Amino acid sequence: MTSALEQLRVWLEERFGHGLGDAIRKKQVPRHRHSLWYYLGGMTLFLFLIQVVTGILLLLYYRPSPGEAFESVQFIMTKVQFGWLIRGLHAWAANLLILVAMLHMFSAFFLKAYRKPRELTWITGCLLFFIFLGFGFSGYLLPWNELAFFATKVGTEMMAAVPFIGEWLLTVFRGGEEVTGATLTRFFGFHVAVFPALTTLVLGIHLFLVQQLGMSVPPSVERAHRQSGQPLRAHPFFPGFLLRDLIGWYIALGILAALAALDPWELGVKADPFVPTPAGIKPEWYFLFLFQTLKVIPARLLWIEGEQLAVMLFGVVALLWVLVPFLDRNPEGRSGRVFTAVGAVAVAYIIGMTVWAW
Amino acid sequence: MASAGTEKGASPPGRRQLLGFLLGSSVFASLASIFYPILKFVLPPPSGELDSDTVVAARLDELAPSAAKIFRFGNRPGLLIRLPEGGYRAFSATCTHLDCTVQFRQREQDVWCACHNGIYDLRGRNVSGPPPRPLEEYDVHERGEEIVVARREQA
Numbered sequence: 001m002t003s004a005l006e007q008l009r010v011w012l013e014e015r016f017g018h019g020l021g022d023a024i025r026k027k028q029v030p031r032h033r034h035s036l037w038y039y040l041g042g043m044t045l046f047l048f049l050i051q052v053v054t055g056i057l058l059l060l061y062y063r064p065s066p067g068e069a070f071e072s073v074q075f076i077m078t079k080v081q082f083g084w085l086i087r088g089l090h091a092w093a094a095n096l097l098i099l100v101a102m103l104h105m106f107s108a109f110f111l112k113a114y115r116k117p118r119e120l121t122w123i124t125g126c127l128l129f130f131i132f133l134g135f136g137f138s139g140y141l142l143p144w145n146e147l148a149f150f151a152t153k154v155g156t157e158m159m160a161a162v163p164f165i166g167e168w169l170l171t172v173f174r175g176g177e178e179v180t181g182a183t184l185t186r187f188f189g190f191h192v193a194v195f196p197a198l199t200t201l202v203l204g205i206h207l208f209l210v211q212q213l214g215m216s217v218p219p220s221v222e223r224a225h226r227q228s229g230q231p232l233r234a235h236p237f238f239p240g241f242l243l244r245d246l247i248g249w250y251i252a253l254g255i256l257a258a259l260a261a262l263d264p265w266e267l268g269v270k271a272d273p274f275v276p277t278p279a280g281i282k283p284e285w286y287f288l289f290l291f292q293t294l295k296v297i298p299a300r301l302l303w304i305e306g307e308q309l310a311v312m313l314f315g316v317v318a319l320l321w322v323l324v325p326f327l328d329r330n331p332e333g334r335s336g337r338v339f340t341a342v343g344a345v346a347v348a349y350i351i352g353m354t355v356w357a358w
Numbered sequence: 359m360a361s362a363g364t365e366k367g368a369s370p371p372g373r374r375q376l377l378g379f380l381l382g383s384s385v386f387a388s389l390a391s392i393f394y395p396i397l398k399f400v401l402p403p404p405s406g407e408l409d410s411d412t413v414v415a416a417r418l419d420e421l422a423p424s425a426a427k428i429f430r431f432g433n434r435p436g437l438l439i440r441l442p443e444g445g446y447r448a449f450s451a452t453c454t455h456l457d458c459t460v461q462f463r464q465r466e467q468d469v470w471c472a473c474h475n476g477i478y479d480l481r482g483r484n485v486s487g488p489p490p491r492p493l494e495e496y497d498v499h500e501r502g503e504e505i506v507v508a509r510r511e512q513a
Contacts, residue, residue: 057399077402082395250388 016207023211027237028353032221034111038241039248040066040104041210046249047097048199050256051135055192062142064188066181069144070270088260093137096256098286109324109343112331113216115121119325123214124206126322131198136284138191144184149271150281153179158294161307162315180273219332282357289353290314310351412508415448418500424460427509435459435470436496436507439480446500448507449482449493461494469493 013021029038061080063072076083105125108114114122141152156179159169175182217232225232235241283291293314297306320327328339362377413436415429421440428451429436437451439462449469458473468485469478476487483492497508 053396057396061402081398081401081403083399085395086399248504253392 023313025236026240027211028234029212029237029241030217030221031233031235032217034218034221037104037107037111039245040100040107042245043248043252044104045100045203045207046099046245047093047100048203050089050093050253052196053099054086054093056091057086059192064142064185066144066271069142069184072279073143073267075263083124085260086258086272088265089256090183091265092256092259094139095285096135096252098132100144101132102286105129106347107341108216110340111216111218112217112328112336114325115219115328115331116325118209118213118216121206121209122325123322124209126203127202128199128206128332130318131195131202133286135191135195135199136286138187140284141184141187142191143269145268146271146275146278147268147281149179150277151283154281155283156289158307158311161305161311163312178273204260219336223332238240262331264285285358286353287312288357289350291355291358295357366394400463412506414504415498415507416505418503418505418507419435422448424464424467428461431496431507431509437462437504438498438507439469441480443465446498446505447482448496448498449478450496451493452495453489454484454491455489457485 001020029035061072061076061083063069073087076087078084080086108122108125135157137152137155141148156170157174158174160166173179173183173186174180175186178347251295282288290310294307294310297310299306301309324339328335329341330336368440369512375494387510388415410432413429413431415431415436415438416427421427421438423440423444426439427439429438429455431450435451436448437460438446438448439493440446449460451461453460453471453473453476455471455474458471459477460469460471460476462468463470466477467480469480470476471478471487472487474488476489477485478489479485482495495510499506499508
């Protein structure tokens with residue numbers, strides 16, 4: 001058994017070269033009091049893989065047309081064996097994925113992991129986060145229920161406020177002037193083809209960079225080691241770190257299955273464009289702070305409409321966020337402290353607005 | 359990884375075996391609990407449509423002598439033929455070779471499968487080409503204005 005495996009390894013190495021095996025054997029992960037945050041990236045990846053598997057399974061039964069979408073999800077939930085589990089996992093893992101990706105992103109921000117030479121790792125990470133938000137937004141509509149229908153109306157309506165190309169964007173995403181079956185088909189296409197393709201590309205770059213550059217060590221830890229003159233502690237990625245990763249994933253899977261079983265994702269009422277919007281239409285929790293900001297901004301500020309102002313504001317903030325590695329010129333000094341403070345305000349704002357809107 | 363026990367005071371083989379067994383069986387149980395639902399999910403539930411045993415295939419005045427039509431019999435097509443001398447015959451329209459749908463040919467007075475040139479006579483017997491078995495024949499009854507086709511009791 002072992003010799004057969006060994007033969008296979010040799011056979012593969014003769015063809016692929018030693019690069020991969022060496023990389024895995026030599027890879028080291030730094031060990032210090034902030035190491036725990038290193039596990040969030042792997043956790044995000046694991047949740048994403050769950051989404052790939054459960055998503056492909058749902059595709060076996062889902063039908064992306066307004067006449068059949070709701071019924072096909074209903075069919076999955078009630079008739080297909082373990083359909084409730086697969087859909088529940090997909091819906092719950094989507095939410096956990098966004099949450100863990102957020103934690104991963106903010107931990108990288110506060111530990112200054114974006115500083116040279118990891119600017120591109122940060123940028124690709126931000127892009128992945130935006131793509132995940134796109135996954136969430138497009139996937140929310142697919143069951144074609146009332147909540148999703150109206151949330152999508154509101155969400156896409158915001159696009160019209162984008163300067164210059166707003167109307168064009170609206171038409172492209174809705175597949176017409178209104179949210180209709182055409183919108184459902186488009187969102188389906190984005191959800192199962194466009195976003196997965198983009199993710200594969202950007203995630204590939206992100207992971208390659210992480211392998212190439214290794215894990216970032218926070219400035220405070222680096223400084224302490226410079227002063228004490230001791231080398232940084234590290235442990236091998238394989239098998240120690242990977243096994244710890246596995247334990248985390250195993251627990252996550254257990255939590256997910258428990259959530260899917262104990263708190264099944266609701267299907268709601270089938271969407272009907274010709275009924276009044278029910279009260280209490282809210283987007284998914286991760287869009288709540290944007291939603292609340294929209295509510296608070298006055299309808300008109302000087303010569304700009306409130307909606308337009310909000311959309312431009314979101315756009316500028318998102319752009320600045322992506323460009324943080326280039327704006328924070330001295331992460332270990334004064335500008336670094338300023339950015340930490342700004343980040344703390346951002347977190348407080350997001351949490352505060354989300355709680356307010358709940 | 360089994361050879362990693364080079365630390366001093368390595369655990370006795372019995373304990374090691376037990377731990378190996380426990381780890382192996384929990385890994386197996388975990389994988390089983392992941393793949394069992396997936397395998398079950400992949401198999402579609404039985405279709406809701408009842409495979410009824412009788413169906414109205416046509417109205418009495420619908421077919422001229424020496425004409426035929428395809429009708430729905432549950433999920434599958436059936437072939438109803440009105441013979442030149444009057445009277446009806448009904449068969450499963452699914453070719454016994456590779457599941458194509460057969461058709462009645464008026465000029466040749468036979469039942470023909472276009473996929474691989476299989477030919478059945480008007481009793482449904484496979485007379486030429488690749489079909490291995492005759493077509494399944496159904497009973498035909500006239501009930502008022504309707505022609506009713508029924509599956510034969512399996513002998």
